Amino acid sequence: MVRKIFLFIILILFLYMIFPLISEFKILSQIPDLAKYYLEKGPDELGSANLVTSVIVSYRGLDTLGEVTVLFIATAGIGFLLRKKSRISLTPNRKASEILRTGSAFLLPIIFLYGIFIFTHGHLTPGGGFQGGVIIASGILLLMLAEISWKMNYLILHWVESLSGFFYVIIGLLGIFLAAGFLDNRLLPLGDFGRLFSAGAIPFIYSFVGLKVGSELVGILTKLQR
């Protein structure tokens, strides 16, 4: 109890410390110049309708590459930590219900298609590579839960993961040669604003990101499941 009171005092002191962050808070009527730049010039410079996308994929593309890398590291790390055969018996506890199994077999293509739609339209609508990737991963998760006698083809997963990541880096690299810098999406023509094939390389980058993220997440899940 004494300990709890002590901890409570500590948190109160913390609250006091960060209080100015709240008390000096004003909703921005003026947004920072940098944000203005993105909002004003972004659509024309990069040709993406979704400005969050243009910030993520291009302006702050290095962060995104890093983010994909973090996920990749986590996958590798989990694989590394769980590399030794554990003592767990791998037999499933119980069979999944019939409804789940047929349902997921039916839903799977739709989920996949939706995921692909999300990451190819990242420059036009909300969402993008990450969201699409997660959706694809959740489709496969459904598959895992349904315990459908569909042996997950790890080799395919592996290839998708490796190559999508590799091509992402290659596109980034091409930016140096064909455009102004690493991860510059303007190596392809910007095209007509608002079209699927527009905004330079953004749809491609996001597709690779989507595939990469999706396969990495699946990797994490299967490693935990195994």
Add this chain to the structure above:
Amino acid sequence: MTIIIILVLGILMLSSAILALQLKDLVAAIISAGVISLLASVLFLILAAPDVAMTEAAIGSGLTTVVFLFTINRIRKLKGDDDG
């Protein structure tokens, strides 16, 4: 109007956070933690950030919860082995 929605969502969020910490049952606690993210993603929508809302909903409340559950599952299996 939005204020009330935010308030309701926020209070729900905080109570599920406290619940997540107080619940003895780990699975229930994890689900409760997932609810926080779900509620947060609604708040993100209110903050006009649909991209983030999607991500938070999918990753924060979806995948994170699954990862938690998978781990618990592994641990329980291990426990079962020990008992047996």
Add this chain to the structure above:
Amino acid sequence: MVDPIYIFVIVLGLAFLLSLFDKLSRNLSLFLFFLALASFVYISGSWFISLLSGKEELIIFTAGFKPPVSINLKMGLIEAFFTSLTNFLGLLSAIYLFRKFRAEAVYSLILYLMIIMGINGLIMTRDLFNLFVFLEITSIATYSMIGISSDLKSLTAGFKYMIAGGIASVFLLIGTIYLYRSSGTLNIDSMISSVGLLTTKTGIIALFLVIIAIMIELKPFPANGWALDVYQSVNSGVVAIIASGISAAMLFVLFKLTPLMNENLLTAVAGIGLATFFFSNLLALKQENPKRLLGYSSIGQIGLIMTVYVVLIKAGFIRDSQIVWLISGGLFLNHFLAKAGLFWLAGIIKKEKLSDWASLRTSPILLFAFGTFIFALIGLPPFPGFFAKWQLVMTLAAKGMIFWIVIILLGSFLEAIYLLRWLGKVLKREFQEKFAIHFSRILPIIIFMLLILVLGAYYSTLIFAGNNLNILYLPMLFVFLLFILDFLPVWIKNTLTIAATACYSYLIFPQLAGYKNIFGVIFLIGGVLLLIPGYIKKGKRMGFYPFVAMMYAGLAGLLISKTTLQLFTSWEIMTLGSYILIIRGKKSEPHALSYMLFSVGGAFAMLLGFGLLFSVNGNSLALDSLANVSQAVGTIYLLLGLGFLTKMASIGLHIWLPGAHGEAETDVSPMVSAILLKAGMFGMIILMSAIHSAKIGFVSLPYSLGWLGAITVFLGNLMAIYQEDAKRLLAYSSVGNLGYVLFGLALMTHLGWLTSITYALNHFLFKALLFLAIGGVVMRVKTKNMYEMGGLIKKMPLSFISVLIGIIALSGVPPLSGFAGKWMIYNVVLEKGWYFQGLVVIIGGLIAFLYCFRLIYAVFLGQLKDNHRQVKEAPIALLIPQYIMIFAIMLFSVYPGFILQPVGDFLKELFPQGALIWNEGSAFTQFGYWNGGLIFMITGGIFAIFFLLLFFLNRKAQKVKQFNIVYAAERPSRPELTHVGYNFFAHYKKALGSLSQPYVTKFWDTMSDLFHSSGDFVRRLYTGNGQTYILHILLFVLAVYYITFGG
């Protein structure tokens, strides 16, 4: 020139594909892995070289937009420096882990590459959020890599690390977003240019949160329990990356952000660093686990570098200026190389206790590497840490920042304690098993060892504040040569060293004048003489000659130093060499440690003194400037004096001497006793001839020194009489002898100095003579206890004569040279009017008789022990120098003017009054006269008469047999009781016992206990509970915030 962005491209491109390649062949993936690591070294290294030669720095604009619109990376000189180092470390540590990588899953390669990439990113990025991303990349890859050894300990350590890292990330993220809100940008350069926007409360707190997050990553005290666990348990190859690589990157991040910090924050950072440095070292004192010890030391060193950098900036130096980088860069390089090397060694030895590291002795090259790293960390020359510390002290002293210097030196001293304790154990302890040696694991260690040596050479040749150390190049080159030739048999190396010392003395003698001539004789000619006994050794005697040469190099350096830096460097080199010599004795471990600790402590006092001198004398390093001191005279005098007196073993600072000299090897004892002690005296002469009088408060320092000298004479001699160990007896007697020297100097008169200087030469002769003779006896009878000897006069007559001459000279009775000293002392005491002190000195001199004659009758007279019937005379190599010294003593006794006159002439410059007046071999003072030759003849005549009387009248003396003793039907219970010389002065102990109680020893023991137990107490803070560590972090953040900003 390859664009550094390719480092990231290569890592990511390769890492993403590596598992596919691995499916083809492990060798292929390993090949690509090493190729990638080597390419990073090439990329960053080539940038470093071309930037050094003046090429313009590179800014990489990602996405093709200028900042702040998009993220940019920078490759400037400092970035290139840090990336080159960390990439090189990455390559070497990968080589170190090669066998592991070959056996482990491909993930390990990927994770490793990611750590290296993350470090590069941390160093190069100029964007705050990008910094966060790279930090997470590095951390997550490290967390995963920790799993390379999946034992419970490293797992728990990894988990604690994750929790701590998670908390730090929370602070970093909140801070970053509020910085963005305050400044409207995430780019660090834009923030710096709009730093005015950060003066709002929000801005200040945001900046504080960012900085504190980075501080947490740098493991500040006390929020660092998790880091210690990581250092202790995780695989050594990985820990080397964490301790050297990631810490380097985080340090650089901190440096990068310093332009944003205001005065308060800078002070806070400096304070945290200082506290971390001090407490880590304090807490490490009791540590027995090598890797945890290294952990403490690493954390401390990082704290030190942090403090130094920030303090220099606070002192007004420009961030990129040469001086800042010479100092903090030197300390950093020192730490970086040494710590990585030591962690790698830890992985090879794989022992959980410090003493088990003794098995290092099976591999000379690794032992050498270990010693190099330890001495580098302690900050001895010629390693970069020494020069950095020197420059730091000078710089801070010039700015008047004495407080910082004192704490830094105190922390360094604590660090020296445990590092030396460890080194001692490695050099002396028993070991059971060897360790497996694989080329891939040793190669990195050797490379880093060579690198640190090269850097040391670079720093020593650097023109340092208009001053260079060329006086030491030649001898140190020879030392280096001896290290290489150490595989040769002992007689070759001995001859080489003798020849080199002789040649070098020939070289430098023309540069010496005045009293320096006398010291030249003692240091160099004496050095040659005392090398001759080395021929008695067989085999290789590895690790002896380089250090003898080093000690001589230092001594010679003292003679020709013109600046304080030269003097101090020589001093430290001499200390380093002599430490290794002393620790060679069989039971020398604790004594060598105490010798070295007193030396290091004394040296730090000197360093501070030189710093003060530098600051009050218009930033001059010239040794002559000592004479012009006008401010802080007393303090400078005291500090320098403390340093010199430590080496002179004055009472209070003497406790290291008896053990160190008594336990040393046969030919080392005379070296350290007869020669090395004079180094302290040499220092005192430099000091006192420049500063004639100094006061602290009302206390006159020379006057106090007089009392100190007198008491030293008295107590040193008193303690000598109770010794049963012949070599210890001589050692204690040296304490007393040097007391005379100090007393003479303290008189500050012509005659006093004349006495002192000639007595020094005398002491050299008779103490070397006695140590050699007694050493020879000890060598033959294999015991040092006098009660186990006896009757050796027939077996070792030549040694007997040596001892006889030695003690006559020592006790200052006519006719030998010691008497001249006594006579002059009495004169000068009368002249000066120091009657009480004089009385103490005289009584002390009388006590000297008591122990002197024991050396004769307990050792050489009486009954020969049964087991000594086969004893032979000492080897010829021991006798030759003895008889040379006897000859010198005789010469000096008959013709005292030979030495006294030139020294007196020189002293007239300093003390024109009261010189001896010479007339036909007689010396006159106001109180009387004295003629050495005459006395010699008269005393010799009297001696001859009595000898003849004895010879003729006593012819019928009956020889006493072994069993001619009657013990009233009692058998003595212990063998020593049959020896008449045993515990001979026990009855004096009853009367004078309280005077010879080891008060001083007790005092130092208490001090040591105080530090050790307080360190032991505070370290209980680290309970091992991960949750408590979170609490530590939070408390740390709160404390820093409220102290810095006052709520």
Add this chain to the structure above:
Amino acid sequence: MLLITIFGFALIFIGIWGMLTQKNIIKMIIGFSIVDTGIHLVILSIGFRKEGTAPIIDATLSKAEAVSRAIDPIPSALVLTAIVIGLAVTALMLVYAFKMYEKKGSLQIKDFKELKW
């Protein structure tokens, strides 16, 4: 939106409280993920502006209007990154928890004190 910021900080504090008081490692990790969510809320609430809309140019938001009406896209981008990183860290922590359980058969943080002082 000040209110959301406050809720964000409240979540952070609850999460830290959980990390400090929960004995079970899994619960501590739950605490950590609560903190994460809280941070995301704080970050995003920073970028909001009054009556702001999503920075996506479509039928409801023309290019010209974007500057005056859309919210700051940067916090959104940052949160997106932070969410993914949070997932990675949480997953890794959980795997650690599992491995620790595998070795020691306990999930109590106080049981892992082999290393200290």
